Each structure stands twice: as C-alpha cells, then as structure tokens.
Amino acid sequence: MSVLIRGGTVVNHDHSRRADVLIDGETITAVAPRLDVARGAEIIDAGGCYVMPGGIDPHTHMELMFMGNVSADDFEWGTKAALSGGTTMIVDFCIPAPGASMLAAYQDWRRKAEKAAGDYGFHMAVTCWSKQIWEEMETVTKTYGINTFKHFMAYKGALMVNDDELYNSFSRCAQLGAMPLVHAENGDVVFRLQEHLLSRGITGPEGHAYSRPPEVEGEATNRAIMIADMAGSPLYVVHTSCRQSHEAIKRAREAGKRVFGEPLIQHLVLDESDYRNKDWDYAARRVMSPPFRPKEHQDSLWAGLQSGSLQVVATDHCAFTTEQKRMGAKDFTRIPNGTGGLEDRMPVLWSAGVNTGRLTKEEFVAATSANSARILNVYPRKGAIAVGCDADVVIWDPKATKTISAKRQVSRIDYNVFEGFQCTGLPVLTLNRGRIAWKQGDLRAEKGDGKYIERPPFPAVHVANATWKELSSPRPVERMEVTP
Ligand code: URP
Numbered sequence: 001m002s003v004l005i006r007g008g009t010v011v012n013h014d015h016s017r018r019a020d021v022l023i024d025g026e027t028i029t030a031v032a033p034r035l036d037v038a039r040g041a042e043i044i045d046a047g048g049c050y051v052m053p054g055g056i057d058p059h060t061h062m063e064l065m066f067m068g069n070v071s072a073d074d075f076e077w078g079t080k081a082a083l084s085g086g087t088t089m090i091v092d093f094c095i096p097a098p099g100a101s102m103l104a105a106y107q108d109w110r111r112k113a114e115k116a117a118g119d120y121g122f123h124m125a126v127t128c129w130s131k132q133i134w135e136e137m138e139t140v141t142k143t144y145g146i147n148t149f150k151h152f153m154a155y156k157g158a159l160m161v162n163d164d165e166l167y168n169s170f171s172r173c174a175q176l177g178a179m180p181l182v183h184a185e186n187g188d189v190v191f192r193l194q195e196h197l198l199s200r201g202i203t204g205p206e207g208h209a210y211s212r213p214p215e216v217e218g219e220a221t222n223r224a225i226m227i228a229d230m231a232g233s234p235l236y237v238v239h240t241s242c243r244q245s246h247e248a249i250k251r252a253r254e255a256g257k258r259v260f261g262e263p264l265i266q267h268l269v270l271d272e273s274d275y276r277n278k279d280w281d282y283a284a285r286r287v288m289s290p291p292f293r294p295k296e297h298q299d300s301l302w303a304g305l306q307s308g309s310l311q312v313v314a315t316d317h318c319a320f321t322t323e324q325k326r327m328g329a330k331d332f333t334r335i336p337n338g339t340g341g342l343e344d345r346m347p348v349l350w351s352a353g354v355n356t357g358r359l360t361k362e363e364f365v366a367a368t369s370a371n372s373a374r375i376l377n378v379y380p381r382k383g384a385i386a387v388g389c390d391a392d393v394v395i396w397d398p399k400a401t402k403t404i405s406a407k408r409q410v411s412r413i414d415y416n417v418f419e420g421f422q423c424t425g426l427p428v429l430t431l432n433r434g435r436i437a438w439k440q441g442d443l444r445a446e447k448g449d450g451k452y453i454e455r456p457p458f459p460a461v462h463v464a465n466a467t468w469k470e471l472s473s474p475r476p477v478e479r480m481e482v483t484p
C-alpha cells in the first residue's frame with residue numbers, strides 16, 4: 001500500500017522545504033518537490049500544512065505499579081492518546097522492584113506492551129546493585145535493544161539508589177555503551193522535609209511542593225553530573241524542572257561533558273500556585289515529582305530549549321485518576337506522584353513555544369522528535385522525514401484550534417492538567433509506519449498495531465575490560481576508630 005502526501009511543507013530539525021512525501025508500506029521512499037502519483041496510491045492533501053516527523057515522547061509510565069496504585073493509562077490507551085496528539089513513539093521505563101531481575105522486568109513490560117497501538121521502546125531502571133544486575137545489564141543492552149538505564153535519586157526506601165550504586169552503574173553503562181538517566185532529587189533531604197512538614201500538621205498537596213524545593217533537584221543534578229564524569233559516562237537528566245538543575249546541565253555542557261536535559265511540557269507552562277488551590281482534588285491531580293515550580297523557573301527552561309542546553313520535551317505521562325489520588329487525602333506523601341500529558345505535549349508546545357516566537361518550527365521538531373531519536377540512538381529510522389525512514393508522519397495545521405478538555409480526551413483519566421488551555425496549531429493526521437493512525441478526531445489505530453523498537457548501544461567509552469570486581473569494589477566498609 002502506498003501513500004502520497006501532497007502539497008505540504010516538510011519540516012525537519014535542520015531544514016524545511018516544500019515537498020511531497022511518498023510512502024511505500026512502512027517506509028518513506030521519496031521526498032521531492034513534485035512527485036507523480038503512483039498507481040493505486042492513497043493521496044493525502046497537506047496544502048497549507050507542515051509535514052513533520054511523528055513525535056517521540058522519551059519518558060512515559062504505562063500501567064506502572066507505583067505508590068500503591070497502577071497508573072490508569074495502559075499501553076493501549078496511552079499510545080492512542082499519543083497518536084491523537086501527533087506522537088508516534090513512546091519510550092517507557094521497565095522498573096524491576098529492588099532485588100528483582102531486570103530480565104524478568106523486561107519480559108513483563110513486553111507482555112504489557114503487546115496492546116500498544118503506537119510504537120514504543122524501553123529504558124531499564126537500576127533499583128539496587130548486585131553482581132546479578134551487573135551481569136543482566138549486558139543482556140539488556142546487547143540482546144534486548146535497551147541502551148539507557150534510569151536511576152532514581154529520590155523515593156527513599158522504595159526505588160532510590162545511593163552514590164556508590166550510581167557510580168558502579170554509571171561505570172558499567174560506560175563499559176557497555178549505554179547511557180545513564182537520573183531522576184535527580186536528593187531523596188534523603190526530601191524524606192526529612194516530609195517528616196518535618198507532617199509533624200507541623202501540613203498534610204495537604206502544598207506540602208508536596210514545600211518538601212521538594214528546587215535546591216534538592218539542583219544538588220542531585222550537580223552530584224549526578226560529577227559522578228558521571230568520574231565514571232566516564234554521559235548523562236541524561238529526566239524531568240529537568242528548575243533553574244538550578246538547568247544551570248548545572250549548562251555548566252557541564254560548557255565544560256565539554258555530554259549531559260542532556262529533558263524538561264516536561266507541564267513544567268514549561270504550569271506552576272506551583274496550583275498546589276495552593278482550595279480544591280483538594282484540583283491540587284492533588286497536579287502532584288508529581290519534581291513538582292510544578294514558581295513561574296520564574298519557566299524562563300530558564302525555555303531559554304535552555306532555545307539555546308540548546310536542554311534538548312527534548314517529554315511528558316513523564318504517569319496518569320492517576322482522582323480516586324487514586326485520594327489515597328493521600330490525609331497525607332501528601334501518599335498521593336500517587338504523576339500526571340498525564342501525552343496527547344497535549346505537541347499542541348501545547350507549539351502554542352506556547354512556536355506561536356510566541358520562542359521556538360522555530362525546526363526547533364519544535366528537534367525538541368519533540370529528532371533530538372530524542374538522536375540521543376536515544378534510533379535516528380534516522382525515527383525522527384526525520386527522509387528516504388529510508390520509518391513513515392512516522394504528522395500533518396500539522398498551524399491554524400487549527402482547540403481548547404483542551406478532559407471531556408474530549410483519549411486518555412482514560414477523569415481530568416486534564418491543561419484543562420482550558422487554548423491551542424492554535426494541531427495535528428490533523430498521524431501516520432505510524434505508513435498506517436493512518438488518527439485522522440481529524442477519528443482514531444484508527446488499533447490495540448496491537450504498535451511495534452517494539454530496539455535501540456542499539458553506542459560505542460563503549462572506556463574501562464572496556466574492567467571486571468565486576470574492579471567496577472563495583474564490593475569490599476566491606478571498615479569503620480574507622482575516632483577518638484575524642
Ligand atoms: O511524579 C512522577 N514523576 N511520577 C512518575 C515516576 C517518576 O518519578 O518519573
């Protein structure tokens with residue numbers, strides 16, 4: 001089956017031009033100013049529209065068991081929501097419980113993802129350190145097509161790992177040609193601030209923001225950067241939400257370190273005042289980590305995207321219903337952390353970024369698609385409109401408008417944190433590997449249409465022959481006598 005997209009302007013991260021796009025099966029086979037209609041081809045008129053690579057959301061959590069609840073969008077509805085908003089690939093996190101096998105977690109996620117309607121890849125989380133994990137990281141990288149390992153520096157007593165575990169794992173990543181990712185918040189300090197606030201009777205959602213100030217993120221980002229430098233690995237900082245964290249990334253890049261930063265669309269347009277809303281449900285629905293920040297941090301994040309010190313915009317889509325959020329009615333530390341955003345990421349970024357003059361349309365493509373593909377090593381199969389690429393295409397009408405409303409969303413949750421946001425610039429048609437997945441409100445993608453996308457390792461950096469013992473120094477810690 002072939003498809004010809006006619007009359008649009010092709011927008012890639014590095015250039016735009018008037019061109020038709022021919023698709024044969026799952027692949028783009030020609031991009032040129034005027035292409036002849038192939039016999040039997042379906043013709044799509046893209047006059048007045050931009051023809052852009054399908055979005056890639058590098059950070060999602062489908063059907064994740066987290067803080068006593070399972071996030072409400074599964075791979076089917078999460079990817080359907082994504083496709084309706086122009087995103088054709090998500091990268092989700094396999095998260096083994098501490099002490100559990102990564103290989104089992106991978107199988108578990110593959111099973112959950114069989115229902116996906118759009119394409120997907122995985123990151124793997126390192127939630128503890130052992131010889132088993134050291135060994136499994138090689139299988140994950142070389143056999144399972146996962147080249148990124150996530151580390152939680154927060155969620156003490158649950159997923160959090162310590163500095164020695166970070167150093168060991170980052171070193172192993174360098175050896176395998178993989179890249180470490182960090183959730184950068186100082187979990188020890190967050191834990192103490194939570195205790196302090198609860199003891200003073202602060203139990204509502206505002207306590208969530210007070211217990212996770214920008215400083216805990218700035219400190220952890222700096223620490224992770226230094227540890228990565230000592231381990232000889234690159235570093236990717238997920239959900240970079242504040243000036244302190246962005247500045248740490250910017251400094252590192254100026255010093256020649258390969259450090260990447262990922263702001264979320266939520267942190268770019270929503271702010272901390274939401275947690276002081278008198279309606280408990282309203283505030284709790286917006287509880288995520290890191291929390292929304294005072295407005296002035298948004299300027300820093302936008303500047304990072306404009307100047308290139310921050311590279312990609314994600315959602316961290318981890319959607320809990322209002323009912324699930326109410327688990328924390330008496331204690332903010334028990335409100336499941338996470339918000340939605342998959343179907344809104346591209347329209348909101350276009351409206352708040354391109355229409356305001358902050359981003360060019362090419363920078364928009366870089367932040368929503370191409371840079372993720374490049375950093376995560378699936379470029380140019382994904383992230384570009386060019387011959388040989390997967391035919392993941394979004395036809396974008398810069399004049400189309402809508403007001404975001406939970407009533408009309410695809411996501412299964414009962415609210416939308418962007419409720420009432422007015423978008424100008426929307427996808428009108430999304431193709432995933434040549435198949436029309438979504439067309440002007442008509443969701444055509446079906447459960448199971450998505451494909452698992454492997455991401456090969458990068459060339460290994462150094463420490464290439466180091467053994468488990470050398471990399472992990474598992475010697476017992478000797479207590480030093482300290483005499484007064
Ligand atoms: O609050 C968040 N971000 N929930 C999802 C898990 C994580 O930290 O990424």
Ligand code: ZN
Nearest residue numbers: 183238239289
């Ligand atoms: Zn996180």
Ligand code: ZN
Nearest residue numbers: 059060061316
């Ligand atoms: Zn996350």
